[in-house]
Amino acid sequence: MPPLVDLTSQTFGRLLVLHQHSVYKNGGIVWWCRCSCGNELPVTSNALRRGATQSCGCWARECKKNYKHGLSQTREFRIWVNMRKRCYNPSNKQYKDYGGRGIKVCDRWLDNKHGFENFLQDMGPRPSSKHSIERRDNNGNYCPENCYWATKKEQSRNTRRNCWLSAYGKTIILTDWAQELACHYTVIIYHLRRGKTMEWIVDHFIKKEGANNG
Secondary structure (H helix, E strand, C coil): CCCCCCCCCCEECCEEEEEEEEECCCCCEEEEEEECCCCEEEEEHHHHHHCCCCCCCHHHHHHHHHHHCCHHHCHHHHHHHHHHHHHHCCCCCCHHHCHHHCCCECHHHHCCCCHHHHHHHHHCCCCCCCCEEEECCCCCCECCCCEEEECHHHHHCCCCCCCEEEECCEEEEHHHHHHHHCCCHHHHHHHHHCCCCHHHHHHHHHHHHHHHHC
């Protein structure tokens, strides 16, 4: 029999594992869980790990309620659903970059009865079909204070992979510095690797431009 992996205090979707409940004859573990709505229920390790059971059933009822109201057909509703999956479903392919990093959804948007309505009230409808949800702080949670609608171009400027550089009190990403200094971004990287500061690089290209204009 494989060693027991203790799931106590771990969260799967809306379920918080409280303690081990029982063991099947085949060795399968059943855990006693508390749903975010307050209900408690037994769930197998397999169901928790695969994401097959993520609530006491309140999530399905909530989705059914929104479907009846016609809200499930909107893009905003699908964005809201996918946001929650990224944060709480370990089976989701994006979970490692969100829930796996500790990113959560605020209680107001997780509310069992009015979560989506609250989300739509706080965010408003998308300005256009090109907009999706974005967080100002990529290490922060999904909440009204940290979220806004943004285009893909705006989102690309807010990725953890971007290189932000500062000079003379101004902080912008590498590609914007390259555009401002009329050079290729690899040239800036070359000077930085040689130990030059961003102030030196800015002065260098300003003097170079002045010489060319002269």
